[in-house]
Amino acid sequence: MTRKAFWQGNEAVLEGAVAAGARFYAGYPITPSSEIAELASRRLPALGGVFIQMEDEIASMAALVGASLAGAKAFTATSGPGFSLMQENIGLAIMVEAPCVVINVMRSGPSTGLATKPAQADVMQARWGTHGDHPAVALVPASVSECFSLTVAAFNLAERLRMPVFVLSDEIIGHMRERVEVPPEGSLEIWERPRPSGDPSEYRPYRPGPDGVPPLAEFGGPYVFHATSSMHDERGVSANDAGTAAALIARLGAKVLRNWELLPPPEIVDTASLLGSGHDRPGKGAKPAGGVLLVAFGSSARSARQVLVDHPERFVTLFRPRTLWPFPEAELSALVEDHESVVVAEMNTGQLVLEAERVVAGRRPVRAALRSDGEIITPEEIWEVVCGRRDARAGRTGESWSGTGGSGR
Amino acid sequence: MKDRTAGPTRSRARGYTDYLDEAALPHIWCAGCGNGNVLKALLGAFASRGLDPRMTVVVTGIGCWGKADDYIRTNAIHGTHGRALAVATGVKAYRPELAVVALMGDGDFATIGGNHFIHAARRNIGVTAVVANNLNYGMTGGQYSGTTPAGSLTSTSPYGHAEEGFDLCALAEAAGAAYVARTTAYHYRQMETLIAEALGVDGFSLVEVLTPCPTYYGRLNREGSAPEMWRALKERARGGSFGCLVRRDRPSFAERYAGVQAAARAGTGTEVGPDAR
Ligand SMILES: Cc1ncc(C[n+]2csc(CCOP(=O)(O)OP(=O)(O)O)c2C)c(N)n1
């Protein structure tokens, strides 16, 4: 039976991880993520799992790779400063194709920043934080309920794609409490990593299956294998030639794009679908004039949704990615021409808006509602940009940086 | 002290070649380098312990010695520079029944990875660290490391090194390692015996192997040809503290964590954490 719980976001993350089969946690405490570590230390040992507080986040991420290749569904949780330290071995996990999940409960930066306050400024770090060409998958919950469901999805994707998957929540989502309908045990769809079968002497740990993902054995079983951070061939043996390098880099990227349909889709709501029939939107092809396509994720999307509620007179479509990386570009692109302008709301100085601009490709004007002072962006601030009175990046030539930044506050 | 390789992992008598990937030879190391000897002793110790390659995980760092896994036919992870012990900790913490061996240079182990070293020892995680200490960074061209002695000439201390080097064994002892030994690449039998002993330890074990890098450290410090460096190593071992230096019974991480799991299952954990506040 579906159970009702009243969870904190961070608690829902832990519950999602446990439900997905996570049995190894290595981490280093940091606000606003520490509840996840504390709960993991209580829950995992009773399940035969392991919690270990490492000496730093570099070690935490390294330990995830070791445990993952030893067969564990492994995860960690952190915030900006720790996410920065993890980047080195996130690269290792990508290269050796070790499934694992990294929860980043985002806080304000740079550096120690505002340690207890929210931000969404790790958008590009999640995409490009570790060096070299690589794929990235990042999921972005906007509610406590999604902290649960998207953490389950993150483990599923990590295992299916054999790679680290990020969950980017933030201080607001991580610390607020909401009611969650917990699906009955056994009803969740749980995916496992592809495993090898057949003669151990024939096992090639980096020979892709039909979906581009190679089957993964685990240490201690019948298969003996090598994993290396260096460029390598199908046997996991380091190889320096250009052909091997090109093929591996291409496959690592392609395995994500080929499995696009596995990624949680964006939520698309407009005034009519949100407020019901009284606000029926005219049939397709007859979009009301002045329609705005509003793009927001995580806690910003909660304020953005309120804009639709507060201003039913204005036609606004909210496009809320649940998967931030790879960015759902086809889905966004399909909506652009039904609207007169695009507005991106986010709690940073303008990161996702760059991606939106790339997708919009000049077809419509793109404005931004931004805030990066550790306070949540409000519906009013977003409304100002939606109705065209303000654009956080307008005339950004120098003087607009003299104030507190963001939307001119 | 518990012998973690006794029992099912012990099998028929093996030789070092059982663990050597001969197809991967020739190795990359310079003529006169000590790494080849250390590799043979390591694999000889695997053989004397009868390690099952399926139940053995070798974790390496980045460096000349860190390339050793290329020639080893057990499971292996060739990780990132300095992080071998942290990777190994993840493997061992999750699967305590595996034999986990970390191969690192002095740069890996004592310099960039120094924090992981002291915490692995403190935690008493059942990993055997076999450290090839050549007093410099071989792989990147002979720069100074955390063990380079004061006054030494290296590619980054052209006027003489202004810092002192660590005594790795003293550090390991202070940090809590269950087993600590020192030998040299010259003393093949001792090396093999000490590594085999270390492999039988339930907690954290370190075998430090002093080894020559004739290409950089030896050349820059005018220590003569490779044979002269080897002769000097033989002499050095007569002076200082060599052989097994520390052997003590301390509960390993695996042993203690099994207790944590039992307490958690029995519900005897202290009620701390978010819901209890
Ligand atoms: C994070 C990082 N920094 C620097 C390097 C470059 N690097 C590779 S090996 C090495 C030092 C190797 O020295 P050591 O660990 O003593 O091993 P040796 O080559 O002497 O066997 C360095 C600095 C790297 N690979 N990664």
Ligand code: SF4
């Ligand atoms: S550079 Fe030094 S440590 Fe590296 S292989 Fe050559 S002799 Fe050995």
